Amino acid sequence: MIRTPQLTDSRIRGSRGRALMSHLLQNLPNTIKQAFGTPLIRLTHASSPGRFRLLFRGSPGEQQEPMSDQDGTSRSRSANDTIDALADRLDAARRKHLKPDEKPTSAMALGFKYATEFTVATLVGAALGFGIDKLVGTSPWGLLAGLVLGLCAGVREIILSAQKGMEQGQTAISSEDPEQEQ
Amino acid sequence: MAADGEGKRIDPISQFEITPMAEWKVGSYDLSFTNSSLMMLIAVGLILLWLFLSTGRRSLVPGRWQSIVELSYEFIGNMIRSTAGSDGLRFFPFVFSLFMFILFANMLGMIPFFFTTTSHIVVTFTLAMMVMCLVIGYGVYRNGWGFLRLFWPSGIPLAIVWFVAILEVISFMSRPISLSVRLWANMLAGHILLKLFAGFAVMMVGAFGLFPGVFGALIPFAMTFALVPLEFLVAFVQAYVFALLTCVYLSDALHPGHH
Known part of the structure; x- marks a missing residue:
């Protein structure tokens, strides 16, 4: 098996990095769902990004990293950082488009x-x-x-x-x- | 009829009676402290207690109580942002207190033997006039004469615009009335209905005795049972509608002329 030493670096660069990014971006909803189920996310996505990140790190288990394998540890750390950054950006984007969803008008x-x-x-x-x-x-x-x-x-x-x-x-x-x- | 002799009447209206608890008269004005004032004080006290206790520990990861407060903050904040825009947020304290007061007053009224303050049109009309005074006051303060653009819709041919302007004035003047009547009538009708069916169940037992009367009481009891959750829903929805329309009217004060 070919190892990929670039990815053990703390930064992600090159085409491999971009591929990882897009993979994470696609899998982010599933990752979050695995980590603590959807309703909590819906509760937190509107609140501050700092709190979101805290909850995210504090979640038990390593489920939030779906593609961890042999060279897992450092790679999952960098991926975690990426997820955090992405979560922040997602939060910001969501807050921009936030609308009061279902209105209780009978x-x-x-x-x-x-x-x-x-x-x-x-x-x-x-x-x-x-x-x-x-x-x-x-x-x-x-x-x-x-x-x-x-x-x-x-x-x-x-x-x-x-x-x-x-x-x-x-x-x-x-x-x-x-x-x-x- | 038969129940009159016991001193307690089974009628749906007596629950709205205002009884003075401490007499106080200034000139010809009766400023007594009544059961209505007591319930208002309880509502305000409960809101203050709730907010103080649950925001006491300002933790980054909110606990249950703190997240309820944060959720209600965001509920009102999003409502203002979506109806009046981001500059409507300067009215956040007003809208939040209004919503919370009405919500707590309605919900307290759902507790048996408690008085419902919002079932009196004096109270709701005062709240509505507060809103309208704020709208007019702030609209004139911010826009000056431009506030009158509210009654002069753009993009309508000049031949009929004066007609539409008259209609606008009429509907503006009807706003405080419809705002207050909606809340008041909902609470009044709901409570009368509840008391009516519940009283009917009691009267059935009173008229036919315990054994056959219980079967007669089943249907009104089921109605009461079904009405209680509906009334809780109405209590929330009416507080929400009041706050939402307040936001809509405040947005007129912020941006007259486009609507």
Whole structure:
């Protein structure tokens, strides 16, 4: 068997190094899964990279190095460092793209939201019209106009929030007719 | 009916009664310390206790309690970042305290015999007006007259933009009302429903005696049993929705004109 003395060096260089890097990059999820199961990772990936690394080093066993063989020890150490660096970079990248994933909005809460928005907008419109009536003395007309405007505002509010909800659900209503987005 | 004689009424409304615990009147204002104030104090005290105790040992590798606090920090932080952008984080203390207060008040209300502060519209409307005052105050402070762009949507032909502006004003004015009514009505309706079914189970036994009454009580009891987890969910979701909409409105104060 041919030994590879370059890899015992603490640094990784040349094409072999690049191959190892890409191998590690591909296997990183599995490595992490082996080390302590997925849920913990999901807990930690959003937090600081320092803590991530600590947890990683503190994990029991040598499972985190899947390709350790005869010349294992020093090689796994350098690989560990690589993994740490990669983990840091992954963390940074993930934090950049972090979105609040599943939102706890039940259908009932959503329906109630629409209902209150519509009702309240109508009522506020009517109240505004009534107030204008009282101030100016145009008795029924202000109330009527306010009621109609309030209804319009309520419908508009429902449409806007439904659109927003659909965009968050990645149904992309706006891709069909882009004029409506404005 | 029959239960009236025992002094304790089985009706779903009496749980919302406010009873003064220490009378205090300033002029014509009644500033008594009531059971509602007590529950608010308990909620605030519990939040403070929880936060102080679990952040006392600031370890790099968080323990259980510390990671709960860190998770809730990140939950609110991500919510603000995704709705109001990174400069919305200056409102983090406000949104976090608002969310925690509502959550704790709702959850404390789920404990039997405890008073639910958020089931009174005075409380929720005060919270909503705090939000709106902050939105208007900060929006004017930061943007000056530019805050009025909030009501003047861009990219709409001039012929109908004034109409849309009126609609915007109406929906802006309806925000504090819908914000407070949503939380209040959810808590009120949930608690009435719970008490109604639970009281019905008791009344069944009272009316038909223990042996046949128990079978009659089974269905309302099952309803109560099913409603309790739903109410816990509602308690959380409504606190979340309140905080989320606060973030959305605060983002209007930060960036009026594009929405």
